[in-house]
Amino acid sequence: MSKKKKINKNKDKIVRSINNNIRSSVRKLNPILKGIVGKKVDIAIRDLQFSEKRITKDIRKTISSAVANAENNFQYDIDNLIVKEAYCGKKITMKRFRPRAKGRAASILKPYSSVTIILSEAKKMESHGTKS
Secondary structure, three states: OOOOOOOOOOOOOOEEEEEEEEOOOHHHHHHHHHHHOOOEHHHHHHHHHOOOOOOHHHHHHHHHHHHHHHHHHOOOOHHHEEEEEEEEEEEEEEEEEEEOHHHOEEEEEEEEEEEEEEEEEOOOOOOOOOOO
């Protein structure tokens, strides 16, 4: 006997893009991803373009892929898209060795990560104040 799947009809369509096997550690990716959450997509891409980090090129490609998914699969307007979530996770770690003095060896760890970008459409906010 298997469990029946619950169907949630009011669930929004999730626009996501996942980039597996990015050659960087989670520790270096997290500050970059925290900086783009909540921003509009074009502003996030612009910020990444002027960053000096090497890994921002891969993150930019992942955001561009998510925008293409939103436009082609869900017919969203790309001008209203914002970065709802951006997170990374650990993948494999390649282990290499470097020869040292007196016949010893030092280990070199080359970590890989995966990046997930989730986009959503910005809802227009109504102003309730008297200021214009």
